[in-house]
Amino acid sequence: MTDSDPQKNRRIAAQDLSRFIEKSFIASGIPQADAAKTASLMTQADLSGADAHGVFRLPQYVRRIRAGGMNRNPDIRILRERTATALIDGDNGLGHLVMSRATQIAIEKARSTGVAWVGARHSNHAGPASLYAQMALPHDMIGLYMAVGSANHLPPWGGVDMLLSTNPIAVAVPSGQNPPIILDMATTVAAYGKIKTAAQRGETMPEGWMIDRQGAPLTDPRRAAEGFLLPIGGPKGYGLALIFGLLAGTLNGAAFGRDVIDFNADEKTTTNTGHLIIALDIAAFTDVAAFKVEIDDVWATMKASDRLPGVKEIRLPGERLAATMADRQKNGIPLAPELYAVLETLADDLGIERL
Amino acid sequence: MTDSDPQKNRRIAAQDLSRFIEKSFIASGIPQADAAKTASLMTQADLSGADAHGVFRLPQYVRRIRAGGMNRNPDIRILRERTATALIDGDNGLGHLVMSRATQIAIEKARSTGVAWVGARHSNHAGPASLYAQMALPHDMIGLYMAVGSANHLPPWGGVDMLLSTNPIAVAVPSGQNPPIILDMATTVAAYGKIKTAAQRGETMPEGWMIDRQGAPLTDPRRAAEGFLLPIGGPKGYGLALIFGLLAGTLNGAAFGRDVIDFNADEKTTTNTGHLIIALDIAAFTDVAAFKVEIDDVWATMKASDRLPGVKEIRLPGERLAATMADRQKNGIPLAPELYAVLETLADDLGIERL
Numbered sequence: 255m256t257d258s259d260p261q262k263n264r265r266i267a268a269q270d271l272s273r274f275i276e277k278s279f280i281a282s283g284i285p286q287a288d289a290a291k292t293a294s295l296m297t298q299a300d301l302s303g304a305d306a307h308g309v310f311r312l313p314q315y316v317r318r319i320r321a322g323g324m325n326r327n328p329d330i331r332i333l334r335e336r337t338a339t340a341l342i343d344g345d346n347g348l349g350h351l352v353m354s355r356a357t358q359i360a361i362e363k364a365r366s367t368g369v370a371w372v373g374a375r376h377s378n379h380a381g382p383a384s385l386y387a388q389m390a391l392p393h394d395m396i397g398l399y400m401a402v403g404s405a406n407h408l409p410p411w412g413g414v415d416m417l418l419s420t421n422p423i424a425v426a427v428p429s430g431q432n433p434p435i436i437l438d439m440a441t442t443v444a445a446y447g448k449i450k451t452a453a454q455r456g457e458t459m460p461e462g463w464m465i466d467r468q469g470a471p472l473t474d475p476r477r478a479a480e481g482f483l484l485p486i487g488g489p490k491g492y493g494l495a496l497i498f499g500l501l502a503g504t505l506n507g508a509a510f511g512r513d514v515i516d517f518n519a520d521e522k523t524t525t526n527t528g529h530l531i532i533a534l535d536i537a538a539f540t541d542v543a544a545f546k547v548e549i550d551d552v553w554a555t556m557k558a559s560d561r562l563p564g565v566k567e568i569r570l571p572g573e574r575l576a577a578t579m580a581d582r583q584k585n586g587i588p589l590a591p592e593l594y595a596v597l598e599t600l601a602d603d604l605g606i607e608r609l
Numbered sequence: 610m611t612d613s614d615p616q617k618n619r620r621i622a623a624q625d626l627s628r629f630i631e632k633s634f635i636a637s638g639i640p641q642a643d644a645a646k647t648a649s650l651m652t653q654a655d656l657s658g659a660d661a662h663g664v665f666r667l668p669q670y671v672r673r674i675r676a677g678g679m680n681r682n683p684d685i686r687i688l689r690e691r692t693a694t695a696l697i698d699g700d701n702g703l704g705h706l707v708m709s710r711a712t713q714i715a716i717e718k719a720r721s722t723g724v725a726w727v728g729a730r731h732s733n734h735a736g737p738a739s740l741y742a743q744m745a746l747p748h749d750m751i752g753l754y755m756a757v758g759s760a761n762h763l764p765p766w767g768g769v770d771m772l773l774s775t776n777p778i779a780v781a782v783p784s785g786q787n788p789p790i791i792l793d794m795a796t797t798v799a800a801y802g803k804i805k806t807a808a809q810r811g812e813t814m815p816e817g818w819m820i821d822r823q824g825a826p827l828t829d830p831r832r833a834a835e836g837f838l839l840p841i842g843g844p845k846g847y848g849l850a851l852i853f854g855l856l857a858g859t860l861n862g863a864a865f866g867r868d869v870i871d872f873n874a875d876e877k878t879t880t881n882t883g884h885l886i887i888a889l890d891i892a893a894f895t896d897v898a899a900f901k902v903e904i905d906d907v908w909a910t911m912k913a914s915d916r917l918p919g920v921k922e923i924r925l926p927g928e929r930l931a932a933t934m935a936d937r938q939k940n941g942i943p944l945a946p947e948l949y950a951v952l953e954t955l956a957d958d959l960g961i962e963r964l
């Protein structure tokens with residue numbers, strides 16, 4: 255996400271942001287280890303440029319914890335298990351805790367079986383999809399993640415009842431000399447987080463992101479509640495959102511369709527959020543080192559393509575993420591003034607030191 | 610695909626079409642059992658409405674077999690294997706033989722492990738993606754299929770070098786009282802098969818399917834070679850095509866990127882087509898009967914959505930496939946006059962009885 259006016263943003267060092275998030279959670283009653291783990295993952299989200307899925311969500315998480323909508327001391331456990339699968343119950347804990355546990359289980363299983371698929375129910379919003387897909391990379395594995403989004407913003411194709419979310423997918427594939435290839439995308443033209451940040455920044459949206467109930471373009475993000483998001487490729491994006499929802503939600507006994515709780519509007523009701531993670535061991539198919547050379551070759555091939563008039567550069571999925579990460583690790587994470595103000599209020603409210 | 614002028618189409622009974630395909634293969638030197646199996650799968654493709662992926666491809670397959678571009682007697686075998694994974698070598702046989710074998714292996718493995726992921730190299734065009742995803746359904750499993758398309762028609766986003774194919778995905782999920790939910794989609798706005806049939810029928814294409822090398826809309830399918838397909842959701846569809854290609858191609862040691870052979874233009878070079886199939890055992894996650902009731906409920910919920918002005922009906926992915934299948938099983942498979950003429954020539958050429 256580009257920053258509306260970079261001049262106005264404050265740059266915060268990752269470790270300072272992480273410590274602030276950790277303190278906020280501890281002040282909200284989350285045990286220290288869980289607070290630290292979630293803070294680290296949320297900071298990683300901000301470092302990677304997922305501005306709508308990092309500290310931006312902190313006030314919302316804290317409100318939900320305080321309202322009793324999230325469990326401070328979840329017993330995250332395996333409900334069903336096979337050699338290469340598991341279904342875990344998140345016991346309504348922070349989504350980051352549930353999904354990092356699920357991913358750990360998937361990686362352990364895949365090391366012997368070659369592939370593992372772990373689903374989760376009774377979880378919560380867990381930040382950007384790429385966080386979990388990426389966890390497979392240090393193990394020379396490919397990670398695939400899908401989730402039911404935390405609010406419905408999408409009708410079935412041709413409809414106006416918002417029965418589907420932006421249900422995202424992320425896939426992470428390791429490379430050799432280049433950054434990993436990381437696809438992280440909503441099945442809608444724009445993720446809802448982008449609409450939220452556009453509204454917070456007072457920006458308008460391009461046509462094609464949303465339509466109203468008559469089918470007319472909707473470009474004012476403050477009117478977002480009057481319309482709905484458009485899926486990529488029309489019926490195809492609808493199909494992907496539906497399928498990802500069935501796999502990450504229905505199959506896991508998690509909420510889908512009418513049962514999805516809008517966690518922007520409701521702070522108390524258990525969301526029963528569903529996700530899934532697949533870990534795939536590259537060594538089960540080919541030599542890992544040779545595979546990474548092949549991925550470097552794919553990088554080089556795509557980058558070298560001739561371009562359409564006016565296009566400066568061909569990008570690989572994950573390339574911007576890596577560049578943003580490098581910049582923010584060095585120069586800090588930019589926080590828009592509006593977000594900074596919200597976090598000051600939060601700090602005062604929780605009785606902790608401001609950022 | 611809608612028929613350009615249904616009045617002109619001949620309706621052929623499925624069993625007659627299947628027998629014709631089988632005889633064509635036998636006359637081309639394919640062993641009887643393999644000919645029958647491939648004919649049955651190709652006919653199922655036509656029954657399901659995948660008009661660009663059934664008998665439409667027969668003349669091309671036969672040309673390739675006769676030119677030495679496909680192996681009449683492949684030794685399809687497992688190269689690497691783990692509890693939940695396998696990599697199979699198709700030995701350049703008909704893609705239908707390779708992928709039905711791969712799917713069988715995946716289903717057998719998933720029965721105990723919960724999930725299995727089987728990749729294939731040295732395969733060939735295997736018909737519509739949904740054919741293999743659907744094979745999981747009678748086993749109360751969910752099937753997921755991806756493939757590297759058999760010709761590059763898509764540049765990386767912003768580029769003009771055609772380095773990617775329409776790399777499709779299919780996912781099949783069983784229901785109770787309703788047809789299964791079956792998503793089968795190319796990662797481009799239109800599949801290339803649709804452009805081929807439009808050209809054969811003398812139709813024009815809508816804007817948004819293809820652009821030329823200047824970025825201008827291309828609507829004459831006979832000029833298809835001068836332009837390229839557009840991905841769904843712009844960079845998102847590019848990302849999906851890239852990732853599906855890495856998973857179905859590169860990981861399996863199959864062709865991807867510059868190495869993809871255009872099987873429309875080249876009848877001799879081994880294509881080294883890659884695919885993958887995932888079988889997921891529903892019982893590893895939940896009660897199968899209860900799950901099917903849930904999917905029926907999803908059907909009912911989506912169908913009952915209020916609609917945009919002018920929209921008559923909300924459809925589920927797989928709904929049209931089921932309706933087409935029912936119609937064609939009863940009334941026969943419609944063949945356009947142009948295709949019928951091509952098949953007459955093929956029959957004469959092979960010295961077999963015409964359809």
